[in-house]
Amino acid sequence: MTLAEPAVDHDAIVAALNEIALRTSALGKNRYAGKAFHEAARTIDGLRPDRATMLRPGALEKLQSIGKSTAEEIRHLVREGRSPRLDDLRRVPASVLELSAVEGVSTTDALRLFEEEGIDGVPALLRRIQEGTAEDLGIPLEKLRGALERYLAEPVALALPVAEPLADELVRDLARGGIRAAVVGAIRRREDAIGVIELAADADPLRAALLFESLPRVARLVSADDEVPLRARLLDGALVILHLAEGRSWGRLLAETTGPAAYVATLGDAQGDDEAALHTAAGVQWVAPERRDDPERRPDERLIEERDLLGMVHCHTTYSDGNQSIEEMARAAEARGFRYLTITDHSQSAHYAKGLDPERMKRQWAEIDEVQAKVGIRLLKGIESDILKDGALDYDDAILEQLDVVIASIHSRHKLGEDAMTARILRAMRHPCFKIWGHPLGRLVLSRDPVPCRLEEILAVAAEERCAIEINGDPHRMDLPPEHVRAARGRGIPFVISSDAHSTRTLHYTRYGIDVARRGGLEPDDVLNTLSADEFVARVRPYVS
Template identity: 30%
Template structure:
C-alpha cells in the first residue's frame, strides 16, 4: 500500500461524490487526495502513529476510511458507491464538457447510462428538451462523443504511467523483484490502450496473488501462469505476463514492441542464422540459448547497439544501431531549468518564491516565470504595470536566493499575429513565450501566417504549444508545420515541447522534424502549481521519442549559455 494508492482511492471517492451531486464532500475528498499525494512521508507510518489528521484535507471521517483501506486493502463504503454508480456512468464523464450534474440529469430523465444510449438520444433530438440542455449543448454532446470514439478507449500516457508504476510497486513489495512496465507505456507513446506488466519469476502464484490483490482491481478477467488479465475500477485493463527469469530480457523485448521493430529484429536474427522469439535468442536448431535474460545482450548478440524503448518504432533506429550511430538521447538530468511556469500572479497557484525554491530542489540552475498576458481574462492575465513590477521583484528574488529567476511572459498571439504587450514592455522581459489561446478556428493559411507574424516579432523567444491540440479533446488548429519550422529557423525562434499530459505539443514526429531542420526545442512543464513541475518528465519522454539530444534543447543550456542566447 503506497501513498499513491491511497490518493487514488480518495480521488475515486471524490468522483463518486461528484456524481451524487455532493459538492462539499467531493471537494473534501479531492483536497485529502491531493494532501496524501504530496506527502513526503510514508502514509502507513502516519496511520500507525495516529497522525493521519495532520495531512491537509484529512478530517476524522476520511482518516477512518484511510485506516480501513490501509488495514484491509479496501473500503466498504467505496464498494457500495461502486455498486451505486455503474462503471458506464463514469465513462460518460469522459465526454468533454459533460459534468456529473448533467450526467445524473440525463440518467434520471432519459434513463441513459452508456455512451451509446446518449448518442442515440442526441441523434433523435431527445436531449434538447431536457431542462438545462438545448440544441447547442446537444450538438456539443454529439461532437464530444465523436472525439471520444476517435480517441477510443485510450488513456493519456501520464495517467497510464502513474497507474502502471503503482501496480509495479505493489507487486514488487510482495517479494517479486524482477518486474517492470512493458508495452507502449515503456515506449512512452502519447496514448495507451491497456497497461502491460512483465514479471520474471519461478514462483508465479505469488506474483498473481499480489497482482489481483491490488486494491483497484475490480474484476479478474482471466488468470493463469502465463498471463493474468484484470479490469481496474476505472475500467482500465491491465495484463501481467509471467516468464521464467532466464527469458525475462527476451520477453521484455517482445512485449515492449513495437511490432514493426520486432519484425526487423527477427529478420536480422535469421540473417545471422539465429532465431529470436519471446523466450530468447537461439541458434537455428532451437537448442542453444544464446541470450534471453538480458535485453541488452540480445541487441549485442545481433550486432546492434542497445536501442532505447522510446525509439523502437522502426523509424530508422535499426539502421542507426547497426552503424552504432544512435543519438545520445536527452535524459531528465540534462535539463537545467524550466522556462514555462505560471505563478499566483495569473492563474498559477504558487508564489514566485515557491517556484524558485522548488526549481532549486529539483536541481535546476535557473527557472523562468511565464504568466498569461492581459487579454486572457479567464486566466487573469497581467496588466503591463503588474508585469513590469514583477520583473523587478523577480530580479530581487534572484539576488536574495542567489538563484536565477528569469521573468518572462506567456504572451497571447492576437488574431492578426501581433503580441498582447507593446514592444516597450516586451523589451524589458528576459524572454517571451508566444502562444495562441483564443480564436482557434481559422483557415490553415491564415493561422500559419498568424504564427509566422508572431515569430517575426524580434522579442519572441519561444512559440508555446505550437499546434494547440488537446489529446482526446481538441484537434490542433489547421497549420502548415513545415512552414512554421522554417519560420522558426529564419527568426531563430525556439519551438516548445509542452509536457502537459494532454498536450505533448510538439509531438514526437514534429520535434524530430524541428531537430532535423536545426531548430531548437524548449521542454516545458507549463506548471500551474508546484506539483505540475513534474510534467517535465513527459516532455523529456516525448523529446526522446523525437530523437532529441541535449544540444537540441534550449533548457539544457547552462545559465551562462542561456544568457548569451537570450541577449543576441
C-alpha cells in the first residue's frame, strides 16, 4: 500500500515566511531580504503549490518573487516543519525588538542591552531605571527616562496607509488561527492619523489572548491577565487593542468599536448578526463609518466612490520629479479605467524637483501629442504652478493660457505669518488662470502643520472666483482635511480628487482622496473629475481675456 504524502500546511509556511521578513527588517539586517520573504509569502499564499512542486529542485525558483535563499527556507519548512533562519532570528525575543521603537534606542542598542545586560524589553529597562541601576547602559539616563515616559504614555501615531496594512495582517493572522476578526476604530472611520490600531474579534478571552500574543508582529501583551479588551505593543511600538464580543452580537460589537459614542447611542440596545441587521433592529438608517462623526450628515446623501472618478488628476512624470514617463503613466491610468489624465509636472521655480522652464514645457507638449496618438486615454496638458511668495503664479499668462489645466500650490515659505500667507493665497486665487488650489493647506500628516491663514476668508473668495479645491490623496498629505471640506462644500465650491502620483505605483492614492471626500460628505456632483474630459476642461481651463 502506498502511503499518501503528508498535506502541506500552507498557512503555517506563509506565517513563518512573514515572521522571517518581520524579524529580519526589525533587526535592521537587510531590508531587501525582509521584503523578499514578504513577497515569497504572498506567492505561496496565492498559488498554494503542492508538496511535490515545493520539494522539486529548481521548481520554487521559477515562481514569481521566490529566489534561491527563500526557496531553501520553504523547502526546510515543508520537509521539517521548521526554518533554520527563523530559529536563529527567534533567539532575540520580540520584546527586545520593541525596544528600538523607543526614541534614542537603536536596534544595535536594543541588542546590546539584551546580550550584555539581560534587558529583554521595555518593562525590564524601566525597572532598571526605577531601581537606579541604569547609569552605565551607554545611553544618557535623563534622555532615556524621558523617551520611555513618552513612549509609555503616548501611542506611536501612524499614518492611515501604514496602520491599515498592519491591521489587515493581524486580522488575517487571527483568521488563520480560527478567530473571526475585523478592523474597527479610527481606521474603519478612515481617519488620516491613527493613534491606536483597533480590532474586534468574536472569541473566548483566553483563546484570543493566547493566539494574539503568539502573532509574529506582536512584541508583548500590555493588558493584565484578566483585562478585556486585550492590549498589545507591536514590534514597531504601535499599540493594538483587540475588543472581544463578551456577549454582544457581531453587529453590535462592530458598531460599538467603530464609534463614535454619540452615533452608537442612536442604536439603543439593539443587537444583530451584522451591522445591517443591527440597524434594522434599531430602526436607524445605516451610515457609512467615515460619516458617523458628523451630526449634520444628510439622510439621503450618496457619497462619492472611487468608481465615480473619470479623470486621473495631478500626475508627475520624469520631466520633473516623477519616476515614470508620460507614456507609462498614461498606459497605467488607462489600465485602471480612467478616461483622461492630467500631466501636471512642477513649474520652473521648483528647482529641487526639476521644474519645467517654458522651453522644456513645450518639449513636453510635443511628447504628450506623440503619446496621445498611441493611447486611448485622453491626455491633458497642465502644470503644477508654484504660488510664489507674493502670490504670483510661476509663468507669464501667455504660457498658462495654452494649458488645459493649472494646479496652483505652495511648495515653499510655509511659515509666513497669517496675514502674509492669506494675502499670498488670495492674490493667486484672483488670477484668471487660477482654477485649482493644490494641496491647499500644505500640511504633512504627523510631520508638518497646515500653513497659517484665515481659511474662511479664502473660501469666500474661492466661491466668488469659481475655482476648485483639490483633495490631495497623497497619504502624506490627505489635504484638505474633512472639516474644511464640509465648510467649502457649504459655500458651493467644487473639488477635484487627485492622486498627486509620482509613479504608476502611486496612482491608487486616489483612494485616500476618496476617504477624505467621503468624510467631508462629498457626492459625485461635488467633484469635477467625475465629469467627462470635455466638461472637465471647460470648468478648469485657464484664461485671461
